[in-house]
Amino acid sequence: MNWYYYIAWLVVGAQLLFTYNAARNYRYALAKHDKKGDATYKPRIALIVPCKGLDPHFDANVRSLLCQEHANYRAFFVVQERSDPACAELCRIRDELATRPGTPRMEVWVAGPSAACSQKIHNLLYAIDRLEDDIEILAFADSDVCVRSDWLVRLVRPLRKPRRGATTGYRLFVPIQNNLATLGLSAINASIAQMLGNTRFNHTWGGSMAVRFADFRRLGLAETWKHTLSDDLSLSVAVKKAGMIVAFVPACLVASYESTTWPRLYEFCRRQFLITRVYAPLTWAIGFLSSLGSVLGLWGTAAMAVYAAVVDAEHARFFALVPAVFVAGQLLRGILRQLMMVRLLRDQVSRLRPAILADVLGFWFWSxxxxxxxxxxxxxxxxxxxxxxxRLIGPTQTQILSE
Known part of the structure; x- marks a missing residue:
């Protein structure tokens, strides 16, 4: 029996395993999303949102964070400098909502420039250093996300259990323009979101995450953050080292409105993966190998089928079926992740249709x-x-080059 026959069975097995994992995460996401949960858990929360510049739909994003069903929280928005246009806009929203019943206390703070960590983390630490002692949960969001009214309730609920050290949602890019680069951003990002589930491999995402304030202090995260660039990956590493888990909350998948170009898409994706390589090298390696396997599995097995036909191999018909298995598996995963996104972000379906079609029909290109x-x-x-x-010197050392 030829050596490439065994290779074909091996790659088919890996493809079936990836597809099974995607289906498992899909079922988990829908089950958790539909589950009501305990509504009696009402800890005092500090919601901290670092801001820089005016993101698309900035006003709607900020207002969504101030209209949460959880009544026991305070919102702190932090900018680098008062001249940032976000500062004036935040102050306008604060003053407009100040007398509206049910609006949480909202603060707008100016942190100044960072010297040794990312500006985002500097803003976060500025707020954390000024929090009152009665805060039980730290929740974090980005200014470019739009959340549902039950987002905060859902995000903190898993923290009732001590073994859950942090919770996380994730983003889904909703195209503002339907150019190919923006559709690609949405498709590639959705493929990353599909990897989250009931697994130890989860990492927090800084635009939608929460941690108990006591654990934040106990793990020494304030000191760690003073010299680092990534808030979320460094938080994930600390939580896992302490023997706790990162819980993915599907209902906290958030919409992020975006329009991009090919150069900006490249810059964004390279930045995300480079940060992962520095802070979570094992995760980066697994991502690289799985991505390489998907590409070689599809195109490599197609070449293998041609080779088997040319040499008139004994199992030539079997080899011809292997690329079809890869096409079917990757197509099914694309359909599953888009069905999940549609279910979790029902109010965005009309805007997402072009991205859904681009992902399902162009999965081979996006891979x-x-x-x-x-x-x-x-x-x-x-x-x-x-x-x-x-410059990312290491997980605990960052050099600021220029602004």
């Missing part, structure tokens, strides 16, 4: 592009984030 972005992140340590250039 190539994803692999290219991951490979590009294997080189260098310099990134640009929100207009500031950083």
């Amino acid at each position: 190539l592009l994803l692999l290219a972005f991951i490979v590009s992140s294997a080189f260098g340590r310099t990134i640009r984030w929100r207009g500031i250039r950083y």
Whole structure:
């Protein structure tokens, strides 16, 4: 029996395993999303939102964070400098809502420039250092996300159980323009979201995450953050080292309105994967190998089928079926993740239709592009984030190059 026969069975098995995992995460997401849960857990929460510039739909995003069903929370919005246009807009929203019943206390703070960590983390630490002692939960959001009214309730609910050290949602990019780069951003991001589920491999995402304030202190995260760039990955690493888990909350998948270009898409994806390589190298390696497997599995098995036909191999018909298995598996995963997104973000379905079609029909192209972005992140340590250039010296050391 030829050597490539065994290879074909191996890659088919891996493809079936990936598809099974996607189906498992799909079932988990829908089950958790529909579950009501305990509504009696009402800890005092500090919601901290770092801001820089005016993101698309900035006003609606901020208001969504101030209209949460959880009554026992305070919202703190932090900018680098008073001249930031976000500062004036936040103050306008604060003053407008100040007399509206049910609106939580909202503060707008100016943190000043960072010296040794990312500006985002500097803003977060500025707020955390000024919190009152009665705060039980730290919740974090980005200014470019729009959340549901039950987002905060759902986000903190799993923290009732001590073994859950942090909770996380994730984002789904909702295209503002339906150009190919923006549709690609949505599709690639959705494929990453599909990996989250009931698994130890979850990582927190800083735009929708929460942690108990007592655990934040006990794990020494304030000291860790003073010299780092990534708030979420460093939080994940600390939580897992302490023997706790990161709980993914499907109902906290949030919409992020975006329009991008090919250069900006490349810059964004390379930055995300480079940060992952520095802070979570095992996760980066697994992502690289799975992406490489998807690409080689599809195109490599197609070449293998041609080779088997040319040499008139004994199992030539079997080899011809292997690429079909890969096409079917990757197509099914694309359908599953988009069905999940539609279910979790029902109010965004009309805007998402072009991205859904682009993902399902172009999965073979996006997998190539994803692999290219991951490979590009294997080189260098310099990134640009929100207009500031950083060098990632290591997980606990960041150099600010310029602004």
